[in-house]
Amino acid sequence: MVGLNKNILRTILIASYIMIVALIIAGVSALFSYLNTGADRSTMLHTEIQKVEQYLPKIDWEPLQNEGRPMDQQTLNALQSNYLDAWYVKQIAYKTNQTAGIKDYYTDSARENLFDFIELNETENITIEATTLKHNPTLEFFSEDGQLAVITDRNVVEYKRVFKAESLVLETTEMASYKLVFLLEDGFWRIRHLVKESADIYDDKTEPISVDNLDIKGINYYPQANPWDMFGDEFSTDTISKDFKIIKEAGLNSVRLFVQYEDFGKANVNPKKLEKLKKTLDVAEAHNLKVVLTLFDFYGDYSVMSWTLNQRHAETIVEALKDHNALLAWDIKNEPNLDFESRQKDVVIAWLDHMIDLVKSVDDVHPVTIGWSNTQSASILKDKVDFVSFHYYEELEKLDDAIKTMKIEIPNKPLVLQEFGMSSYSGFWKPFGSSEEDQANYHKKIQEQIAAHNLQFMSWTLYDFVKIPEEVVGRLPWRKNAQKHFGFIDEKGNYKPSFNYISKE
The missing domain is CATH 3.10.450.50 (Nuclear Transport Factor 2; Chain: A,)
Structure with a gap:
């Protein structure tokens, strides 16, 4: 037994010796290799500069x-x-x-x-x-x-x-x-x-683009199965074609689509994503629908040092799509005024101002707008955009006065009610919410106001959704569940009563 223990100990010592010698040889080899190849230039920098990603x-x-x-x-x-x-x-x-x-x-x-x-x-x-x-x-x-x-x-x-x-x-x-x-x-x-x-x-005046023939009767669109991930793995032109057929037959003539900055590759735009976007516009053209394309969705960094990256992103997309027959207009950013407090109002406005210049320098044919989240911000950069877009989710009783105020502040630009709607959710997380009948009555009344004020419009949205990403409304269940039920078509594919008022005609 004693002899066996000595053999085990001897084996362990020999193995340890061999391992130590191997580590020493590997270390000497690595040092020799370094001394003969010279330092990598990137390690010589005193700042971690990645120009391709930063500037x-x-x-x-x-x-x-x-x-x-x-x-x-x-x-x-x-x-x-x-x-x-x-x-x-x-x-x-x-x-x-x-x-x-x-x-x-x-x-x-x-x-x-x-x-x-x-x-x-x-x-x-x-x-x-x-x-x-x-x-x-x-x-x-x-x-x-x-x-x-x-x-x-x-x-x-x-x-x-x-x-x-x-x-x-x-x-x-x-x-x-x-x-x-x-x-x-x-x-x-x-x-x-x-x-x-x-x-x-720098004289940054941009020429206005004609909107004499602007006629928007549309809807904000995401496929029901993959909202906010339209161009991901579940992308399907068959699904989009079926939905665009419904939209066209409902009496609408346009859709609003969203390009997420990070999803599309940031400064280096993903060609596969861009190809999917082109195919979507092809489907729109096949159904005689026009497209308002919203850039920089889910983007909130307006810092000056990021501007060049943002501009390369927009430049690539605008250059690729500016000649497409289905393209109607560029929407620079969705609801940027929601970032005024966290990102500084003047910084956000300066970013928007220069981004309008960039888009128009590439495409001087299609008009440009900004999707403001309310009526109070609508007059910002009114002289730079070609038509003014605003969203409205407040009480309908206040809409009439808000529109009259906007028409005084913005007398010479078309007004587009670019987002509006009501959730039909009334359940455990919101027991006193609205019903499908309430939703239908809402759309009936707002279409009457749209007609009375000669507004152009894009409602929110075609479908009720099963899943809502947390990035959209956060984790609170009463917000997520309410957001799921803004559609004119329910989760099972049934037309809700509101569908009768999807258009003013």
């Missing part, structure tokens, strides 16, 4: 006709990448008054001015939130040794918010031109000289 302003290079050595596309891409990173780290530095990352993209002499400016701002308790939205660079010179480049960046669109002791003192959008000299150091194109040659206030 994507629109950039249009002039054709390469520079003096000196020809520049290949790979080198141009590297120069562009470092240039945009330089803007990004500078803007982060101005916002935080910290210098991390500056030395990666600016040479010693260029850093001095930046450091002095940041130090002054910190002393004066000044911070700057800024972004560039568009660049138009020209490569002027590329040295024979490939170590120096000169570019002129004309008509750079810059948006800035300047704060003094956290109070906004200046908000401006300007168009500036810059002359820059770059040096290639340690694999980085670093800015050696940066001179602002000119700067003017």
Whole structure:
């Protein structure tokens, strides 16, 4: 027995020795490999910059006709990448008054001015939130040794918010031109000289788009089986076609659809999702229905540093669909005024303002609107949108006066009642709720007001739903159950009494 225990102990010791030797060899091997390959460039940065995810302003290079050595596309891409990173780290530095990352993209002499400016701002308790939205660079010179480049960046669109002791003192959008000299150091194109040659206030006036033939008698649409996940795994053109047939035969002529920012891939739009959206518009065209397309659903980050990502998202979708026959209008954002308190009203409005410019720069044919959640916000940006959309879920007795007030504040734009409806839920979680008859009476009365005020409309919604995502109304069961029963068709596919008033005709 003693001999057996000694053999077991000897085996354990030998195995432990072998394991320790193996770990030592692996460690030495890894160290040797590191010393021979050099550090990864991404680990050399003093800031965790992922430009592809953080900063994507629109950039249009002039054709390469520079003096000196020809520049290949790979080198141009590297120069562009470092240039945009330089803007990004500078803007982060101005916002935080910290210098991390500056030395990666600016040479010693260029850093001095930046450091002095940041130090002054910190002393004066000044911070700057800024972004560039568009660049138009020209490569002027590329040295024979490939170590120096000169570019002129004309008509750079810059948006800035300047704060003094956290109070906004200046908000401006300007168009500036810059002359820059770059040096290639340690694999980085670093800015050696940066001179602002000119700067003017950016003229962001957009041309109004005709709405003389605007005629919206529609409905907000989600399939019954997969609401708020219309373009997911359960996407079905057969289901959509069946529903669009019902909508058309009910006397309606349009549907409102929603594009969720994250679901569609954020800045890098998912081509599969985009293809599903195109197919949906194809189905709409087949049924002679027009589509109001609402962008940025379930999105709430209006921070200045995210603007370029948002614009690349919108640009991709608008460019892909602007020529589709079924497209009627762009709705920039659903109920953005609900974010005024949490995201700052002026920031949200500035984001909307610039997003309208972006959409119209890509599509100057289809009108643009904003889906305000109430009548009180409807006049915001009234001169930028082509027609005014508002939602109404308040007492019907107050609607008449609200419409009259809007017509005084907005005398020259069509008004679209873009969302309205009543839940027919009356159950355990809301015992004194409304019945299906109450819902029908509601739609009868509101259609009478729509006709009296010559409003255009899009009701909420075709179906009662079985499941409501928590992101829509939260977890409270009385809210979720009420939200399930706004439809004109119940869970079993039966037409509810309200269906008789789905249209004013």
